[in-house]
Amino acid sequence: MASIHEEMVQKTKTQIQYHFIALVEEDGFSQVSVKKIAERANINRGTFYLHYVDKYELMDHLQQQLLNELQARITAILPKEVFMALHQQQLYPPFVAIFQFISEHAHALRAILGDKGDPSFAKKVKRVFGEVLLERLISQHPAAKDEEFLKYMNAFMTSAILGVIQEWLENCEEQSVEEMAKIHFQILKFISQLRTFIE
Amino acid sequence: MASIHEEMVQKTKTQIQYHFIALVEEDGFSQVSVKKIAERANINRGTFYLHYVDKYELMDHLQQQLLNELQARITAILPKEVFMALHQQQLYPPFVAIFQFISEHAHALRAILGDKGDPSFAKKVKRVFGEVLLERLISQHPAAKDEEFLKYMNAFMTSAILGVIQEWLENCEEQSVEEMAKIHFQILKFISQLRTFIE
DNA sequence: AAATACATTCAACACTGTGTTAATTAAAGA
DNA sequence: TCTTTAATTAACACAGTGTTGAATGTATTT
Numbered sequence: 001m002a003s004i005h006e007e008m009v010q011k012t013k014t015q016i017q018y019h020f021i022a023l024v025e026e027d028g029f030s031q032v033s034v035k036k037i038a039e040r041a042n043i044n045r046g047t048f049y050l051h052y053v054d055k056y057e058l059m060d061h062l063q064q065q066l067l068n069e070l071q072a073r074i075t076a077i078l079p080k081e082v083f084m085a086l087h088q089q090q091l092y093p094p095f096v097a098i099f100q101f102i103s104e105h106a107h108a109l110r111a112i113l114g115d116k117g118d119p120s121f122a123k124k125v126k127r128v129f130g131e132v133l134l135e136r137l138i139s140q141h142p143a144a145k146d147e148e149f150l151k152y153m154n155a156f157m158t159s160a161i162l163g164v165i166q167e168w169l170e171n172c173e174e175q176s177v178e179e180m181a182k183i184h185f186q187i188l189k190f191i192s193q194l195r196t197f198i199e
Numbered sequence: 200m201a202s203i204h205e206e207m208v209q210k211t212k213t214q215i216q217y218h219f220i221a222l223v224e225e226d227g228f229s230q231v232s233v234k235k236i237a238e239r240a241n242i243n244r245g246t247f248y249l250h251y252v253d254k255y256e257l258m259d260h261l262q263q264q265l266l267n268e269l270q271a272r273i274t275a276i277l278p279k280e281v282f283m284a285l286h287q288q289q290l291y292p293p294f295v296a297i298f299q300f301i302s303e304h305a306h307a308l309r310a311i312l313g314d315k316g317d318p319s320f321a322k323k324v325k326r327v328f329g330e331v332l333l334e335r336l337i338s339q340h341p342a343a344k345d346e347e348f349l350k351y352m353n354a355f356m357t358s359a360i361l362g363v364i365q366e367w368l369e370n371c372e373e374q375s376v377e378e379m380a381k382i383h384f385q386i387l388k389f390i391s392q393l394r395t396f397i398e
Numbered sequence: 399a400a401a402t403a404c405a406t407t408c409a410a411c412a413c414t415g416t417g418t419t420a421a422t423t424a425a426a427g428a
Numbered sequence: 429t430c431t432t433t434a435a436t437t438a439a440c441a442c443a444g445t446g447t448t449g450a451a452t453g454t455a456t457t458t
Contacts (some may be wrong), residue, residue: 119321159358
């Protein structure tokens, strides 16, 4: 399992990934070249090509890892429990777990979801949110029968959630994981009370 | 004002911009090269450099144009009138005007706000929405005193609005301008009634 | 008609990054 | 000691970049 050669490969790959993330966070993906990655990671440029086809494959690999882990955490959310937690004024642990995960991978996520990041990844994240969360949530509402409306409602809510995460990442996690879970809770509360302005 | 030379310059610039948008929409900004633009626009590669420093300057120019026009239309929105329109179950003309504008510039906006687009432009659009709309809207709410909360609430709402626009662009404007204004109206309605699930 | 002004063209230039290859080095295991 | 294999090194053709200087075409001016 852990032959010396396999360990060498893993160590090199980890080096590449670490410095790749740093570079993307600094200059944006488009400005990152294989040459720069190799220089920063103190490896030969040729070595990079032993492990990855190009910088795009490396990015894909990183994104897939993050997406899988995120999906697992999002799947743990149960809308009914969300409503119960909201009603009882208490934090919902799966939400905390998600913010925890984001915090742990802040550099990578900031690199990919930030200003100079990859919009297609943002879209994938939205899809995960949408599949797991909103199908169940909105389907309870009478207006949910309108498929057209559902599509845009889905875009609205998933974009909103992602927007909050992006804002947090941009502020370099000034707010703690617990604070974010609380803010998230407040926002849900606030939205649910917007009607007071309309009626 | 309209010397022959100035006309030539304008015609060439228009050609460059048109084909640049088409190329970005097809392949994404990162895949677009000055060479491709020149080939597509039937001009010499050198001619491009007579008008723009590089493809980045061209992109900046395009973005600034769109952003200015969008800002003008967003500024016309008055939150009070939005609530009135919502209450009276009628469409709010400034919203229709914005969807109209988006529809007119669908190709450029899809290129910039789409999958292979530029996240920094999305951020700029959000800022415009935020400055004009939400400062006035949220400041009326008691919780608005919490600056931290306000920041994330702002991110939530502006991202949500932009998300709906991106979804529309992605569907190649299957829904008409009027339908979109209506859907937008429905979403606001829906959100304002979410509390029924919580209490 | 000739002179001019100016947008565009064309060919050539050095430069940077890419992806590949073949020969070489270094370190661990049999 | 011999083998295996990751990593190195240097060289290669190739793509696109940004720049330059001379040439071309067209419209206005004298």
